[in-house]
Amino acid sequence: MNVKQLLYILILAPLIFSCKSSSEKGSDDAFQVPDSVANQGVLEVSEQAMENITENISSHIETAALIKNLNVPFSKDYLAPTDDVDQFSTNFDQALVLGIYGADLGYLNMYNKTTVSLDYLRSIRKLANNIKVGQFFDFNTLQRLAKNNENLDSLMYISQRNFNQMDQYLRENNRSNLSTLMIAGGWIEGLYLSGQVFRNEPDPELREAIGEQKIILGDLMILLKNYRNNRDFRRLIKEFRSIHDLYKDVTITIEQGEPTQEVVDGRLVIQQNTKSIVNISDERLKQIIDESVRVRNEILNE
Amino acid sequence: MKKLYIIILLAIFATGFVNLKPAQAQTGEELVNICSGLADDATYLKDYTVKLSGAAPGEDPPSQKKSLMLRKNTQYRFTICSSRDYPGRAILKVYSSSKLLVSNYVVATGKVYPSVDFKCQKTGPYHLWIEFEDGKEGLAVMVLSFVKKL
Numbered sequence: 001m002n003v004k005q006l007l008y009i010l011i012l013a014p015l016i017f018s019c020k021s022s023s024e025k026g027s028d029d030a031f032q033v034p035d036s037v038a039n040q041g042v043l044e045v046s047e048q049a050m051e052n053i054t055e056n057i058s059s060h061i062e063t064a065a066l067i068k069n070l071n072v073p074f075s076k077d078y079l080a081p082t083d084d085v086d087q088f089s090t091n092f093d094q095a096l097v098l099g100i101y102g103a104d105l106g107y108l109n110m111y112n113k114t115t116v117s118l119d120y121l122r123s124i125r126k127l128a129n130n131i132k133v134g135q136f137f138d139f140n141t142l143q144r145l146a147k148n149n150e151n152l153d154s155l156m157y158i159s160q161r162n163f164n165q166m167d168q169y170l171r172e173n174n175r176s177n178l179s180t181l182m183i184a185g186g187w188i189e190g191l192y193l194s195g196q197v198f199r200n201e202p203d204p205e206l207r208e209a210i211g212e213q214k215i216i217l218g219d220l221m222i223l224l225k226n227y228r229n230n231r232d233f234r235r236l237i238k239e240f241r242s243i244h245d246l247y248k249d250v251t252i253t254i255e256q257g258e259p260t261q262e263v264v265d266g267r268l269v270i271q272q273n274t275k276s277i278v279n280i281s282d283e284r285l286k287q288i289i290d291e292s293v294r295v296r297n298e299i300l301n302e
Numbered sequence: 303m304k305k306l307y308i309i310i311l312l313a314i315f316a317t318g319f320v321n322l323k324p325a326q327a328q329t330g331e332e333l334v335n336i337c338s339g340l341a342d343d344a345t346y347l348k349d350y351t352v353k354l355s356g357a358a359p360g361e362d363p364p365s366q367k368k369s370l371m372l373r374k375n376t377q378y379r380f381t382i383c384s385s386r387d388y389p390g391r392a393i394l395k396v397y398s399s400s401k402l403l404v405s406n407y408v409v410a411t412g413k414v415y416p417s418v419d420f421k422c423q424k425t426g427p428y429h430l431w432i433e434f435e436d437g438k439e440g441l442a443v444m445v446l447s448f449v450k451k452l
Binding site: 062160 | 334345346347348369371372373374375376386398403406408417419420421422423424425426427448451452
């Protein structure tokens, strides 16, 4: 190799490598979305309204936190099984079950059950890959954190954020039908978990939490009905309507009050003094819990 | 030979030049990570990134609206981080039924807090507005975290 050749290599090599790196990035970003998962037809509710409604469906972390706050012991029996995840072969079922596992992962993380959570992480990765959002699920980092039982705050943060990113990506890429299914799956599992815990520990706060799901279910029904042209969605709407109907005589009253504010350790803290109060009979509560078990098990083919 | 050294030095310089990257601007993603860290011991729930252009003279400051569900008997933390690459400092306002409940900006003192805790007693939808002080251009991230059940 003469000096001239050496110089050409020195000058051209970085240019070649920088071009290669750029083209690789392009192929990562431009993966294909199968037609079967794209939204079908014109939506009755605008994308913006859909986004607002979606944001209005609270995180399953909060349900898990409520359960843990009651000092109720952890039970693996409450969780959805992960041993036969391959039975969910359509994008519809996969997105729905992904939501269910997401809620279970929140419950596991809240109780620091990292060993059990490994099964859920693997199943979530599989389902997320199937519906082409696996790139947002940082499985390797989550697995490492779970295996080493280290930095549980990071585990919670990354898993919750990954689910938010999957949801956001689906909504931004004309696949909000799958985002809706993930939300529906997470919601039914949250209600199921609350109901199972309530059966063993009939705490008034849990009773109220189940009753106030009336507000969230109302929003969720709007999201689901947006896709009623699809046969699978019609079937799911029918299942969720059976729960929705049971909530008809659950009432939520509001007691008005003025907020107060104080600074605690340099942080501004605002206390709301308007209160919501849920009125739900024992019989209705039992029916809602029973129906949530039926619908959730139907989704999981249990 | 001397000429050859000069050419090699020029080539090395050219290589370095090709690999030089412009100073990186702070991205929304970086802000989310920074902001989540600032939320201390609270558990991350959601984040919102807001980028707004500056208001023209005489115009109201542009704002972005989001909607979110908060639950009774829960203490939440709103942490707001403004990008260093833009002049605007973010101001958060949370409304319930058109009534202002929470803001990181205290009018009486003119102080802007980086985070504010909200002890929620009413389950329902809340409306979140983010704007930038004096209508300046800005990029900010708001992280909603769960502090504890009350």
